[in-house]
Amino acid sequence: xxxxxxxxxxVNVAEGNPLTVKCTYSVSGxxxxxxxVQYPNRGLQFLLKYITGDNLVKGSYGFEAEFNKSxxxxxxxxxxALVSDSALYFCAVRDPYRFTGGGNxxxxxxxxxxxxxx
Amino acid sequence: xxxxxxxxxxxxxxxGQQVTLRCSPKSGHDxxxxxxxxxxxxxxxxxxxxxxxxRQRGNFPDRFSGHQFPNYSSELNVNALLLGDSxxxxxxxxxxxxxxxxxxxxxxTRLTVL
Numbered sequence: 006x007x008x009x010x011x012x013x014x015x016v017n018v019a020e021g022n023p024l025t026v027k028c029t030y031s032v033s034g035x036x037x038x039x040x041x042v043q044y045p046n047r048g049l050q051f052l053l054k055y056i057t058g059d060n061l062v063k064g065s066y067g068f069e070a071e072f073n074k075s076x077x078x079x080x081x082x083x084x085x086a087l088v089s090d091s092a093l094y095f096c097a098v099r100d101p102y103r104f105t106g107g108g109n110x111x112x113x114x115x116x117x118x119x120x121x122x123x
Numbered sequence: 124x125x126x127x128x129x130x131x132x133x134x135x136x137x138x139g140q141q142v143t144l145r146c147s148p149k150s151g152h153d154x155x156x157x158x159x160x161x162x163x164x165x166x167x168x169x170x171x172x173x174x175x176x177x178r179q180r181g182n183f184p185d186r187f188s189g190h191q192f193p194n195y196s197s198e199l200n201v202n203a204l205l206l207g208d209s210x211x212x213x214x215x216x217x218x219x220x221x222x223x224x225x226x227x228x229x230x231x232t233r234l235t236v237l
Contacts, residue, residue: 051225111166114165
């Protein structure tokens with residue numbers, strides 16, 4: 006079974022400082038990895054994904070993620086944090102693609118609350 | 124272009140009752156997935172519909188059932204509600220074919236079971 010782990014329940018960072026939200030994965034086969042963000046009383050918003058190719062993936066709102074196969078990690082990063090980045094972040098892994106439809110079930114981590122302070 | 128929409132926004136039920144939640148996918152999407160997000164947890168996959176059939180199911184009892192209509196919209200039904208069914212129910216839509224498309228999520232329906 007595929008899984009992701011987010012080892013930190015909460016990450017605190019000062020505005021303007023770089024931020025990292027950690028994620029490690031366990032999959033059989035190629036990993037298809039995603040980051041989503043959730044603001045209070047809202048659904049999940051897609052940030053970025055890794056399917057194949059460059060290990061550094063760029064996404065929305067200035068976020069990027071670094072895929073590291075040897076460490077089975079997919080950490081989310083941003084060079085300069087904003088107070089408005091404060092939210093709940095989820096790492097997810099997707100089932101392998103199946104042509105007949107379906108197969109894109111997402112398995113989520115438990116989430117990391119990011120708090121950016123002035 | 125409307126994104127994924129869900130109704131109702133909030134719902135309060137009592138134990139033993141039945142509930143139906145509704146989802147309209149993003150325009151052009153043909154696959155709908157449902158997730159349950161309990162307080163303080165990550166979303167858990169319930170099931171996925173494509174071509175009006177359930178294609179994949181997570182570890183949820185048969186009390187949870189669904190349907191997909193020809194216009195790709197979907198319903199989630201939960202029978203014999205338990206207190207533990209209280210959660211945010213998220214609908215996500217995507218394209219089945221093509222590249223590894225991300226899922227787009229709706230705002231969710233907050234279900235409270237008393």
